[in-house]
Amino acid sequence: MPVLTRLIPSPIAVDIRPGALDDLGTVLADQRISQSGRLAVAISGGSGARLRDRIAPALPGASWYEVGGGSLDDAINLADAMKSGRYDAVVGLGGGKIIDCAKFAAARLGLPLVAVATNLAHDGLCSPVATLDNDAGRGSYGVPNPIAVVIDLDVIREAPIRYVRSGIGDAVSNISCVADWELSHRETGEQIDGLAAAMARQAGEAVLRHPGGVGDDGFLQVLAEGLVMTGISMSVAGDSRPASGACHEINHAFDLLHPRRAASHGEQVGIGAAFAMHLRGARDEAVHMAEVLRRHGLPVLPDEIGFSREEFTEVVAFAPETRPGRYTILEHLALSRDQIRDAYADYAKAIGS
The missing domain is CATH 1.20.1090.10 (Dehydroquinate synthase-like - alpha domain)
Incomplete structure (x- = not known):
């Protein structure tokens, strides 16, 4: 019998609107993402760190990891730091470099990735690619698509134009x-x-x-x-x-x-x-x-x-x-x-x- 349809890899949740960040806890509580509430949250020292105090109360089981940059070494170090945490999922909170590091780390650990974008600089926030600086300049690494994407338009407006x-x-x-x-x-x-x-x-x-x-x-x-x-x-x-x-x-x-x-x-x-x-x-x-x-x-x-x-x-x-x-x-x-x-x-x- 011929195949009549195909499965399309896509996030199970996409929330794009003003105030979306306030409901991040609800998105992450989806049993397909996290059953125990144990989450590894990768943040930047900039926009991600500023938002941590706002969303931390809604994520009591989360561990927070500050990512120094957007290199392959940063992504490998992030994965190593998360290795022993027994997490359900990884959350990348920040701009493209942080999300790409989180994508790579999640793929390395075999965990789903939730992308929480704080700017709209490029299309990498939901792509199956992590772009990371390496010794040869910059490389593209294949990774799974994010399992969920959250974009708060109020946060986007606060980022540099x-x-x-x-x-x-x-x-x-x-x-x-x-x-x-x-x-x-x-x-x-x-x-x-x-x-x-x-x-x-x-x-x-x-x-x-x-x-x-x-x-x-x-x-x-x-x-x-x-x-x-x-x-x-x-x-x-x-x-x-x-x-x-x-x-x-x-x-x-x-x-x-x-x-x-x-x-x-x-x-x-x-x-x-x-x-x-x-x-x-x-x-x-x-x-x-x-x-x-x-x-x-x-x-x-x-x-x-x-x-x-x-x-x-x-x-x-x-x-x-x-x-x-x-x-x-x-x-x-x-x-x-x-x-x-x-x-x-x-x-x-x-x-x-």
């Missing part, structure tokens, strides 16, 4: 990423998962088309939901393909070539996505994407994040080397440096440099 802007850039870049995936399907025969592509693209389009701004609950709700859906789309696909294309290659090239000068992930992928849309001939879409990014206060030109046009040319030329085997518009066009310079000049003119 640059984190929301970064999340916008990451979400909007999905549109370019899916276009790259479809290009690879046509040109190389790479298998494409239609459901994963639809989820990622719709998440990006919802953010791109929303008329609200970074201070509106309605817009923050759509952005948070979009980032969660993007993470789930990666689980559906089995890798990062729905949310990683030429724009992310450009981001990685920025990080590798200029590690001390690199901007935020979302700023770099936003620029990369708009430029990639221009490269594939989707000029109107590129202009509209740039207009939306600008409206939200994000850069659309490299000089807006401190890089010259020549440095950007170098970044784009190097970008395909960051993801060997991945096929995007950059690999498809295989532009020379002179061609990249000309394409960038055309892009800058089109969006109004």
Whole structure:
């Protein structure tokens, strides 16, 4: 008999709203998450530590672990510290680095992970990937999806606005990423998962088309939901393909070539996505994407994040080397440096440099 359905790996609870943190104890009391109430809570020294006093009374059986950073060593040390605790689940409370460390530690211990995000900087909060600094620079490690996600929009508004802007850039870049995936399907025969592509693209389009701004609950709700859906789309696909294309290659090239000068992930992928849309001939879409990014206060030109046009040319030329085997518009066009310079000049003119 043919298989008529498939199981989609996704959280059993997603709570995104103002005041969600006040009901964290109820979410964690779900018998599928914690039967005994014994929880290991990983927090940062910043936002997580500030929230500890607020939520600790609702988690009397929790043990608290402060994570020093976002490296592989930090994640391994966290897992070692939690090893003897006999916990039901791990809770990652903080930004992306803390949640990624908690994901890795939970996977190492075979425990479910509850992600409690204090900012919306990128789509990693619900993805099956932990991105951690290592001796070679930065690595991506496969981990299970969080079993639950809690995002309090009141807490999100208290975080620096640059984190929301970064999340916008990451979400909007999905549109370019899916276009790259479809290009690879046509040109190389790479298998494409239609459901994963639809989820990622719709998440990006919802953010791109929303008329609200970074201070509106309605817009923050759509952005948070979009980032969660993007993470789930990666689980559906089995890798990062729905949310990683030429724009992310450009981001990685920025990080590798200029590690001390690199901007935020979302700023770099936003620029990369708009430029990639221009490269594939989707000029109107590129202009509209740039207009939306600008409206939200994000850069659309490299000089807006401190890089010259020549440095950007170098970044784009190097970008395909960051993801060997991945096929995007950059690999498809295989532009020379002179061609990249000309394409960038055309892009800058089109969006109004």
